[in-house]
Structure formats: structure tokens, C-alpha cells
Amino acid sequence: xxxxxxxxxxxxxxxxxxxxxxxxxxxxxxxxxxxxxxxxxxxxxxxxxxxxxxxxxxxxxxxxxxxxxxxxxxxxxxxxxxxxxxxxxxxxxxxxxxxxxxxxxxxxxxxxxxxxxxxxxxxxxxxxxxxxxxxxxxxxxxxxxxxxxxxxxxxxxxxxxxxxxxxxxxxxxxxxxxxxxxxxxxxxxxxxxxxxxxxxxxxxxxxxxxxxxxxxxxxxxxxxxxxxxxxxxxxxxxxxxxxxxxxxxxxxxxxxxxxxxxxxxxxxxxxxxxxxxxxxxxxxxxxxxxxxxxxxxxxxxxxxxxxxxxxxxxxxxxxxxxxxxxxxxxxxxxxxxxxxxxxxxxxxxxxxxxxxxxxxx
Numbered sequence: 001x002x003x004x005x006x007x008x009x010x011x012x013x014x015x016x017x018x019x020x021x022x023x024x025x026x027x028x029x030x031x032x033x034x035x036x037x038x039x040x041x042x043x044x045x046x047x048x049x050x051x052x053x054x055x056x057x058x059x060x061x062x063x064x065x066x067x068x069x070x071x072x073x074x075x076x077x078x079x080x081x082x083x084x085x086x087x088x089x090x091x092x093x094x095x096x097x098x099x100x101x102x103x104x105x106x107x108x109x110x111x112x113x114x115x116x117x118x119x120x121x122x123x124x125x126x127x128x129x130x131x132x133x134x135x136x137x138x139x140x141x142x143x144x145x146x147x148x149x150x151x152x153x154x155x156x157x158x159x160x161x162x163x164x165x166x167x168x169x170x171x172x173x174x175x176x177x178x179x180x181x182x183x184x185x186x187x188x189x190x191x192x193x194x195x196x197x198x199x200x201x202x203x204x205x206x207x208x209x210x211x212x213x214x215x216x217x218x219x220x221x222x223x224x225x226x227x228x229x230x231x232x233x234x235x236x237x238x239x240x241x242x243x244x245x246x247x248x249x250x251x252x253x254x255x256x257x258x259x260x261x262x263x264x265x266x267x268x269x270x271x272x273x274x275x276x277x278x279x280x281x282x283x284x285x286x287x288x289x290x291x292x293x294x295x296x297x298x299x300x301x302x303x304x305x306x307x308x309x310x311x312x313x314x315x316x317x318x319x320x321x322x323x324x325x326x327x328x329x330x331x332x333x334x335x336x337x338x339x340x341x342x343x344x345x346x347x348x349x350x351x352x353x354x355x356x357x358x359x360x361x
Contacts, residue, residue, distance in 0.1 A: 035119065041179070044116035048176035051109040055172045056318060058106045059165055061099040063314040064307070103145070110138050110172060117175055121182070125335045130175045137168035155221050162216040166209065166321055173322045174329060185278045189334045193276070197268055198331040204261050204286075205324040211254045212317045218247050219310070227252065230298040255297060262290040262320075265327075282327040289320035 114131040121127050144161045151157070178186065226244035227233035233249050240246060266283040273280035293316040299309040333339075 039116050039119050041120060044113070044120055045176075045179050047109070047116060048113050048172075048179050051106065051113045052169075052173045052176040054102070054106050054109055055169050056315070058099070058102045059169050059318055060311055060315055061102055062161075062165055063311055065099050103142070107138060107142070110134055110168075113172070113175065117179060121179065123337050124178070124182075125337075126178055126329065127175065130171050130178070134168055134171040134175065137164055137171060140164050141168055155217055159213055159216045163209065163213055166212060166318060169318050170322050170325050174325060177326055178329070186334065186338075188276055188278045189330055189332060190339055191275060193279070193331045197265075197279075198328075200261070200265055200268070201324060201327045201331060204258070204265060205321065205328050207254075207261065208258060208317070208321050208324055211251070211258055212321065214247075214251050214254060215313075215317070218251050221247065225301075225304055227301060228304075230301040252297070255294060259290050259294055262287050269327075276330075278330045279327055282323050282330060286320055286323035286327065289316055289323055292316050293320060 114135050117127045118131050141161070141164050144157065144164060148154075148157060148161060221244070227239070227248040229235060231252075233239045233245065233252065239249055241250060262283075266287040269276070269279045269283035293313065296309060296313040296316055300306070300313055303309050
């Protein structure tokens with residue numbers, strides 16, 4: 001009986017093994033050569049750059065949806081808009097529908113970028129982390145977007161939505177920067193950085209994320225206009241910390257601390273700009289972003305939360321956080337595999353050879 005069962009199992013497994021073998025053979029014959037031909041550094045690098053720019057546009061559109069109250073412009077319908085693929089347009093419907101179309105476009109770009117970088121550079125630990133991270137953040141954003149449409153509005157949920165979108169944008173931006181700097185400024189990461197500098201930049205990045213959350217929560221609670229005037233709040237230097245005024249004033253204090261910390265980072269990075277121009281460049285961009293952010297906050301207060309001022313304010317937060325996480329990456333040494341085997345540009349002809357495949361893997 002036992003032998004009969006084994007024979008039956010073997011007869012069942014044989015066709016399955018044969019089918020899988022045929023599928024594998026077909027993929028190797030028809031699909032893999034096309035991937036070697038089209039998925040190259042020359043195509044993936046521009047794709048990553050386009051994805052980062054498009055992601056920033058989607059991030060800005062998401063801010064516009066929130067500031068104009070267009071989150072329910074498509075009604076309680078998702079993924080369709082008012083139950084239709086292409087709805088009749090009112091202003092709020094047009095804004096929300098445009099945001100959804102842009103989100104669908106960036107979904108394709110993010111998935112293609114993640115596949116491309118893993119196909120070409122999966123030996124790099126950073127990309128093995130960032131590619132799945134941006135895919136997870138992408139689908140988390142989609143789920144949160146659906147929840148915001150189908151569930152009652154919640155400031156906390158909206159703030160989480162903002163935070164996840166910041167992670168998504170930053171992961172896409174870092175991926176684009178890494179693939180463009182491979183075997184270039186990427187090599188500078190092998191030079192030592194003081195532990196104190198690394199701690200400062202990581203602390204600033206985390207602090208920026210928290211300040212961004214606080215700003216999003218303040219905006220969604222309607223506390224932005226609690227402080228009239230700028231730089232004072234309701235004509236007072238210290239108006240107190242109670243109620244909506246306290247929320248708005250706390251955000252201003254937090255922004256000032258962020259400015260001071262970024263100035264410190266820039267001055268420190270400037271002291272070794274000759275040996276680490278990458279850190280100096282990143283800290284310079286971060287300083288520009290945080291100074292612009294402070295003035296954008298003033299414009300928000302003086303214009304009593306004009307829509308363009310909120311778009312500017314939110315966009316600068318994303319750029320500032322992106323600059324800081326770039327510096328965080330540059331303070332970390334490259335993985336040992338990158339130091340011992342520098343990246344080599346793959347060509348379609350090389351990609352078909354075993355040696356090129358070994359370099360890529």
C-alpha cells in the first residue's frame with residue numbers, strides 16, 4: 001500500500017515538474033533576453049528620476065486636496081469617482097480626480113523603478129531595503145486614501161497619511177540619488193564621519209518628521225489661524241501653550257529649533273567640505289529648505305492660510321526631509337560588497353553573459 005501511494009504521488013509530481021520546467025524555459029527564452037535588453041542603467045536611472053519628480057507632484061496634489069477640502073470630491077466612492085470611471089466635474093471633484101489619476105500613474109512608476117533597481121543592483125543593501133519600502137509605503141498610502149474617503153474624517157488619520165507620504169517620497173528620492181551616484185560620490189561614504197555628526201543628522205531627520213506631523217495635525221485641526229501675525233503670535237512673543245494658540249505656538253517653537261539645528265549641521269559640515277563635499281552639499285540644501293520653510297510659515301500666517309502658501313509650506317517640508325535623509329545615508333559606510341566590487345555599467349550584450357549576471361547579483 002505504501003509503495004502504491006508513493007507511485008501515485010510520483011505520477012502526480014511528474015506533470016507538475018514538467019510544467020514548471022516548461023514555464024521556466026519559456027521565461028528564459030523569451031522574457032529574460034528582453035529584460036536584459038531594456039532594463040539597463042540607461043533606462044532605470046531616468047525612470048527613477050521621473051518617479052521622484054512625479055512623486056513630489058502627487059505629494060503636492062495631496063496637500064491641495066486637503067487644503068481645499070476636496071477629499072470627498074468623489075463622494076464616498078473608491079477607487080471610482082462618484083461611481084464613475086470619469087465623473088462629471090465640479091472643482092472639488094476635479095482636484096480629487098486629478099489626484100487619483102496622478103496616484104495611479106505614480107503607482108506604475110514606483111513598481112517599475114523598484115523592479116528595475118532590484119534587477120540591476122540587488123547586491124546593494126540600501127536598494128534591497130528602499131525598493132520594498134517604497135512599494136509597501138505606496139500601498140499603505142492607497143489604503144489610507146481609501147480609508148479617508150470611506151470613513152469619517154479624522155485629523156489623526158490625515159496626519160498619518162501625511163507621514164506615510166513623506167516616507168514614500170523620501171524612499172523614492174533616495175533610490176534615485178543612489179543609482180545616479182553609484183561609483184561616483186557614492187564612494188565618499190567610505191570616508192569616516194564623526195559619531196557626533198551622524199547622531200546630529202539622524203536626530204534632525206527624526207525631529208523634522210515629528211515637526212511635520214505636528215504641522216499636519218495643526219492644519220487639520222484648524223489651528224493655523226490661531227496665531228495671527230508673524231513672527232509674533234497675536235502680538236505677543238510668548239502667548240502661552242493652551243488651546244489652539246498653544247498648538248500653533250508650539251509648532252513655531254519647534255520650527256525655530258529645527259532652524260537652529262540645521263544651521264549647526266551646515267556649519268559643522270562646512271568644516272570638512274574639502275573631504276566630504278557630499279555632506280556639505282546636502283547640509284546646504286537642507287539649510288536653504290529650512291530657511292525657505294520658516295518664511296513660508298510666515299506667509300501662511302500673514303495670508304491667513306492661503307492655499308498657495310500651504311502648498312509651498314508642505315512642499316518645502318518634503319524637500320527638507322529628503323535632504324536630511326540623504327545626509328543620513330551618506331554618513332553610513334557602503335556595504336562591503338560595494339567596496340570590494342565597484343559598480344560596472346552593464347550593457348545589453350554584457351548582461352547576457354554569466355559574468356555580468358554575477359556582477360548584478
